[in-house]
Amino acid sequence: MIKVSLHGAEFFALHGFYPEEQLLGNKFILDIDVEFHTGADLTGDHIADTVNYEQLYIIAAEEMRHTxxxxxxxxxxIADRIRVDHPYVDRIKVELKKLNPPLPGRVAYSSVTVTNDK
Structure with missing residues (x-):
């Protein structure tokens, strides 16, 4: 089993339930883990034999633009797009953190995690 991760990707986006959040925006931190089996000989050193984390970032950036x-x-x-582009992946885990959510007290972040198993 191979695990490829992208952790701490930072985005500014307009996600939020309240209209003010969609107007003002917020900072988000994204973590992605994908796990898969490969029959490839990884000593061959070919990027086509793995999941390119640059592609994971591009998928995330495109999806973060949709409010x-x-x-x-x-x-x-994000998980759905990864699954479409990489159907051989066994497990996808996406954690999205919203920094300083609009709450009455100080909260570093709120987060959700979606796990998608084959």
Whole structure:
């Protein structure tokens, strides 16, 4: 089993349930883990034999541009796109953190995690 991860990817986006959140925006941190089996000889040193984390970032960046009310919807859309582009992946885990969510007290972040198993 191979695990490829992208952790701490930072985005500014307009996700949020309240209209003010969709107007003002917020900072988000994204973590993605994908696990898969490969029959390839990884000593061959070919990027085609693995999941390119640059592609994971591009998928995430494209999906983060689509404003949604729920973080769950954003995380699911990222997982769904990864599944379409990499159908051989056994497990996809997407964690999306919203920094300083608009709550009455100090909260570092809120988060959702979507796990997609084959």
């Amino acid at each position: 949604r009310k729920l973080l769950e919807a954003v995380a699911q859309s």
